[in-house]
Amino acid sequence: MTDRIKTYGLPPGGEVLHDFQIYEVKGGEIDNKHYPHKTDRPHRHSYYEVCVFIDDGGKHEIDFVTYSIQSNSVHFLSPGQVHRIFRNEDYHGYLIVFSSEFFPLGSTRQEDPLFYFPFFNNPTMLPILGLDESSFEEILLIVRQMEKESRLKQQSHSEILRTYLQLLLLKCKRHYMWKFAEKQKMNTPDFSQVQQFNMLVEKKFTEHLLIQDYAEMLGTSPAILNRSVKKIIGKTAAEIIVDRLILQAKRLLIYTDLSNKEIAFSLNYTDPSYFTRTFKKKTGKSPSQFRKELNEKYQH
Template sequence: MPKITNPRAFQIYEVQGKTIQNSTYPHETNRPHRHKYYEICVFITGAGKHEIDFESHPIHSNSVHFLSPGQIHLISRENDYHGYLMVFSREFYGVEAGQEDILFALPFFNNPTLVPILNLRRDDFEELLHLIVSIRKEYLRWDGFTSEILRHFLQIFLIKCKQYYLRYFADKNKTLDPHFAFVQQFNALVEQRFRQVHQVQDYASMMAMSPSVLNKYVKNITGFTAGEVILDRLMLQAKRYLIYTDLSNKEIAYQLNYQDPSYFSRIFKRKTGKTPSDFRKSENEKYQL
């Protein structure tokens, strides 16, 4: 396990009201933004909305929202908002080089096919809130032992969140289905390889199964074919590039391994109803970017 002593590898903030009154918070909060670290938003009182990857979600009391590196989001808070924001790096969590990334085993991270939101019953939320308060207390008295203590607290917190997530979404997301784990593995592979690998048969080969079997499992769990999952992930990344880079449509096509930029533009319009250029223009006007 790596020895992390840099406090910025893990940070936690208590937030009350519409804005974060903390100059060390790592990003602007008045416009959609993305970051390279993981973020957990704990909402004690629900007030406002949370936009995650171009979809808007109401903020409910007793809820936890999860953000993965690269996701675009914006929290619009109201005056009676109260909660915590916790951010951490992949390295802080203890993922070592060459190790299978355990963060990809958590259903609410790195997984565009599942909603990264957990709305909890009050008693279940209180259990998580107790952990958050302990994490905050330890963070504020940082010393030579804090990094290791916080890492274990964080791992316990996320495992508890996974327990609740699988329980709460057992029916909707078929988390108790014996093939759910295979679909999670597929989603993780897509998240890691989608820029280079576009074909279902290639993912099936990585998972040592036939394309038809993989497609059957994915369709049963998600309601989408494996090909649709891959394409949706590509289009999501295209949207992110269009909003947060100055890359041309042609350059974005090449970034996503489309050798024919006109084909990429046709696919994008078919999936979104807008050309890449029109999408960029409308989003820039929406947020005055």
């Protein structure tokens, strides 16, 4: 398989921690010798990234959806998501990047605790948080403390940065819940169940499990699971699984040289023609049409 898109890991060594880095960005380019890549070309990471936008100026494309960069906003990226950023000259913000291993602090959960933040590892939720000026200043204060600590490199350096990161994400989660709680029904038991369902889908979507299998893993019935997913997301549980498969298919179509048949097999479709029909039903285009149109767009 030939990747047309690069997957970047955190750069080794340098003047910063390997598992955590923070960059201030002004203007169109990242003026930092440690930053590993250009961000205006489609790429993905093996790590998490939080983009803190102080001033507006540009666009951010995440998994084929383009968002305007607004002042006082935070964008969240999970490992494997494909994105690119176009920054204007008056752009100002911070990039915070970290590994899943860096984040846990006293966590007793076996699974990745970052899956419990609604804006990570969850294609059904908006990966963007817009804030009022007062709330954003609270977030920005934490970010600037992180930046200051990252330069000190004194005793307990990594523990302090890890604590700041947890505080930042918990504050963002609080604001995110305030902003979307009513719309997404986040304060109901259904939301918690759907969040766990999304976590399982993210890990197992290529296995083509039945809804009954997911329900058993969650200790509920297929009917209750479907009702909860429909209430929170507005789609059936089966639709969520297919949507995740189609998102992966889009990534493979645009960012690899795999044929349609090879993509179907890589996603565990035993019948490539069924994969093609499913893709067209979901997107309105055949896999080949989608690849052609997106490649032409990116070339321009």
